[in-house]
Amino acid sequence: MTRFLLPLGAFALLVVVLIVGLRHAPEKNIIPSPLIGKSAPQFALQNLSDGHSPVSAALLRGHWSLVNVWGTWCPECRAEHEALLQIKREGQVPIIGIDWKDADDEAQAWLSQLGNPYSTVGTDHDGRVAIDWGVYAAPESFLINPDGVVVYKVIGAMTAEIWHQKCLPLIQARSMPATQAGSGS
Amino acid sequence: MRGVRLAYALLGMSTLLAALPAMAVDNVPPLPTPQLQQRYYQLTHELRCMQCQNEALADSPVGLAADLRLQVRELLIAGQTDEQIRQHMVDRYSEFILFRPRMNWRNAWLWGAPGVLMLVGVVVAWRVIRSRSQLVDSEEADPNAESLNS
Numbered sequence A: 001m002t003r004f005l006l007p008l009g010a011f012a013l014l015v016v017v018l019i020v021g022l023r024h025a026p027e028k029n030i031i032p033s034p035l036i037g038k039s040a041p042q043f044a045l046q047n048l049s050d051g052h053s054p055v056s057a058a059l060l061r062g063h064w065s066l067v068n069v070w071g072t073w074c075p076e077c078r079a080e081h082e083a084l085l086q087i088k089r090e091g092q093v094p095i096i097g098i099d100w101k102d103a104d105d106e107a108q109a110w111l112s113q114l115g116n117p118y119s120t121v122g123t124d125h126d127g128r129v130a131i132d133w134g135v136y137a138a139p140e141s142f143l144i145n146p147d148g149v150v151v152y153k154v155i156g157a158m159t160a161e162i163w164h165q166k167c168l169p170l171i172q173a174r175s176m177p178a179t180q181a182g183s184g185s
Numbered sequence B: 001m002r003g004v005r006l007a008y009a010l011l012g013m014s015t016l017l018a019a020l021p022a023m024a025v026d027n028v029p030p031l032p033t034p035q036l037q038q039r040y041y042q043l044t045h046e047l048r049c050m051q052c053q054n055e056a057l058a059d060s061p062v063g064l065a066a067d068l069r070l071q072v073r074e075l076l077i078a079g080q081t082d083e084q085i086r087q088h089m090v091d092r093y094s095e096f097i098l099f100r101p102r103m104n105w106r107n108a109w110l111w112g113a114p115g116v117l118m119l120v121g122v123v124v125a126w127r128v129i130r131s132r133s134q135l136v137d138s139e140e141a142d143p144n145a146e147s148l149n150s
Helices: A002-027 A075-090 A104-114 A128-132 A160-175 B002-018 B034-046 B063-077 B082-093 B108-141 B143-149
Strands: A044-047 A065-070 A095-100 A120-124 A140-144 A150-155
Touching: A044 A120, A065 A075, A075 A095, A075 A104, A075 A160, A095 A128, A104 A120, A120 A128, A128 B063, A140 A160, A150 A160, B034 B063, B034 B082, B063 B082
Parallel strands: A065 A095, A095 A120
Antiparallel strands: A065 A140, A140 A150
């Protein structure tokens, strides 16, 4: 009896392992961010629009926000630009841009040509802030809750689909019980 | 005459080839002490370049790797331990950045698997050997076995 059960059991185990592997295959290249569930990293950047009036993590408190790391040198950022403009039009969250290792004049030209989806853009010339955010390939976007905690990260181009199916439900799920739990937080 | 020229050309080429390893990606000035330089060398070889994921920081030509090497250098000079520097990177980029993963409860089964497999092998081998030895005994006891084999 064990003569059959043992190989059968081993085979079943192998099948389970392979199925789990196949199901996770699409996320194979996505490295989960250790920042999720933690406070957004502190930062202070120059403002792209005027060169001063610092852009900092203080902007991320009291409301939901989307932090988007981009650069004019990044083709995928061009691809997601329309989706960002759409999110801006929908008006649920301000988008804070971190312009990663970019030239200010090129970034300004990009925004005036393609439209500006950002409420504020900070310029990360030496790339230190991007490293603190664990960014390894632009574009990357972080959904931040009103407590300033990172809730979700999108690696690669933001799309209307990701925004509506992954990000918005997180915002809605939290804002509903928030009225009762408000005193606790 | 031609032979001599050829020999010179070959010598020149091989000298250039021998110098190739010196054309490293990381060509910043060395750290102030040999000890720091040694630790810098080790750390940049055991941290992964997140952008081109199968290369070490030390070998990767991308901008992000250069920025991360700079951070390693600054943290070393600031007096942080190797473990603190590793943790600094893990806090930002997850354990994926370590080429040598740490043991934790999630991967403990992987670390334990060779031992478990070994144990299973020993048990199986022991049972097979025992049943075979019983087989030989019973064959010898059976007078018909001899005639069947021949």
